[in-house]
Amino acid sequence: MPFACLIAGCMETFSQWTEAQYHMSAAHNYSASKASKNESISKYRDLTAGTAQPAPGPPVQPPKSRSTWIGKDAPTPLFNQIMLLPPKQRSLEISELRKSAEAQRANVETAARAFVNLMKAHGVTAYEHGSWVQGIALPDSDCDISCPEDRDLRRTRQVLQREGRKLGLFIDQDISDWRILLEHEPTGVQLDVTQRAYVSDEPYWKGEHVSSVLKGAKDPVAFREAVLLVKLWVKKHSQQMKPKDGYPNTYTFLLLFIWFCTHRQPRPVLPVIGCYAAEVVPGRGVWKYWMENGKRGEEASVPPEILVAEFLLFLQSDLYGHEISFDRADRLYMADQRDNNSKTWQVFEPFTFDRKCSARMWMEKRRTIIGNARVDRALILNSSSPDSHSQSSSGPSAGPPTSMLVQGR
CATH class of the missing domain: 3.30.460.10 (Beta Polymerase, domain 2)
Structure with missing residues (x-):
């Protein structure tokens, strides 16, 4: 009997050793692959x-x-x-x-x-x-x-x-x-x-909102290019503007860009798409989401680089004092509601109305974002030739007046 127990113990030890070797091998392979x-x-x-x-040598052209x-x-x-x-x-x-x-x-x-x-x-x-x-x-x-x-x-x-x-x-x-x-x-x-979602289909509706915006643009190809440029701009500053430190994440900047393009002056780039939520069973946390098409028909096609330059001016100007939300069917006129004293950005997520910009040490975050927007907007304007600027702003649907591009704070 003791001999049988000894054999069983050895087999169990060998089994544990084999399993440990497997996990060590898997972890090693994962580390090497990563x-x-x-x-x-x-x-x-x-x-x-x-x-x-x-690399050492002459400046990169x-x-x-x-x-x-x-x-x-x-x-x-x-x-x-x-x-x-x-x-x-x-x-x-x-x-x-x-x-x-x-x-x-x-x-x-x-x-x-x-x-x-x-x-x-x-x-x-x-x-x-x-x-x-x-x-x-x-x-x-x-x-x-x-x-x-x-x-x-x-x-x-x-x-x-x-x-x-x-x-x-x-x-x-x-x-x-x-x-x-x-x-x-x-x-x-x-x-x-x-996992954080109020209802099970919340990710679906947020995705549908962005997809509907992309499809509804006057020039979907140009607008997608502009979105990618905005994402590259966020990635450029990813080491300086980390969401864990209180900065807006990429999705928040995308929401800001969508809102700006929806209410852009003198002509918008996107139609208005309202995002709504209602509690189906009061007090029970049962909600439903839906979207409604709002005002449309005035949209213009704008070159991506011009649109991004305008967006950076929008950031540089503290969102012109506007509260950013998506529960409306009409357009706002940004020029009519500028508020130079509003320094805290109010950005609310579609459907859930969650606040997307943290107030923690916000003035410091704001200065960093505005500084980066100012520098990169100047880069865009300086890298474009005068001919391309005059061509892009000459037509009625090309974009904003020149004053909107060259003025800044």
Whole structure:
């Protein structure tokens, strides 16, 4: 009997050792894969964030072709590089950027499908949403996934701990109760998994809002290019304006841009799309969301760089004193409601009306945002030739009067 117990104990010890070796091997493979993936995209991130160090030698000249600069170390952010190009080539380079994102889409879909199917098999409902679904992702954008019914992502964490390694899903950062970052080792795609939602279809409605805006633009192609430029601008300053430090995140800047383009003067770029919510069962937390088409028919087509320059002036001018919300069917006239004394930005999320700009040390954040907007707006205006400016503002649908572009505070 003691001999049998000894044999059983040895077998159990060997089994535990084997399992430990498996986990150590999986962790090692994940770390090696992550290091390789980080190295493969580091050059792109250096370009977008402007962290790459310039090589010794003569000053870098504005690039003439994407093949000569994209993916290589550069002393300036990708936002700056695109703005230094001639207007015609600028659009071509943005198109190439979109093609690079499309080339990554298959990997993103594979990673999202692996996670969603794993959760579904264990009773957790997961939805993909965000920039990849809306078609406005950058090549290294995270894949956003919501598990709205899994409180504090408890079940999600349990499933990942038991089954995630088998599919190459590893928890990269456990940020909070309602948010974790995953790495899908086979593709190198990062998944941003969240739970915080009032109702289960909240991510769907927020995604539908952005998708409807993109489709409703007078010139959808030009507007998408402008959106990508705004995202590149945010990424350029990502190390300085971190959401965890109280700065608006990319989605908040996107909301600001949508609102500005909806109420732009003298002619808007987007139709009004109202976002509404109502409590179906009072006091029970049962809500429904819906959208309604508001005022439209006045929209203009505006070159992306001009639209972004105007938007940076909008930021530089403290949003002209306006409260940013999406529960209306008519347009506002920004020139009629400027308030130079309003220094705290009031930005409310569609449907939920959650406040998107933190008041914590806001004056410091505001100064940083305004300073960056002022510098980069000057970059856009200085990099455009006088001929291109006069051409873009000569037609009735080309954009704002020159005074709106050149005046600043």
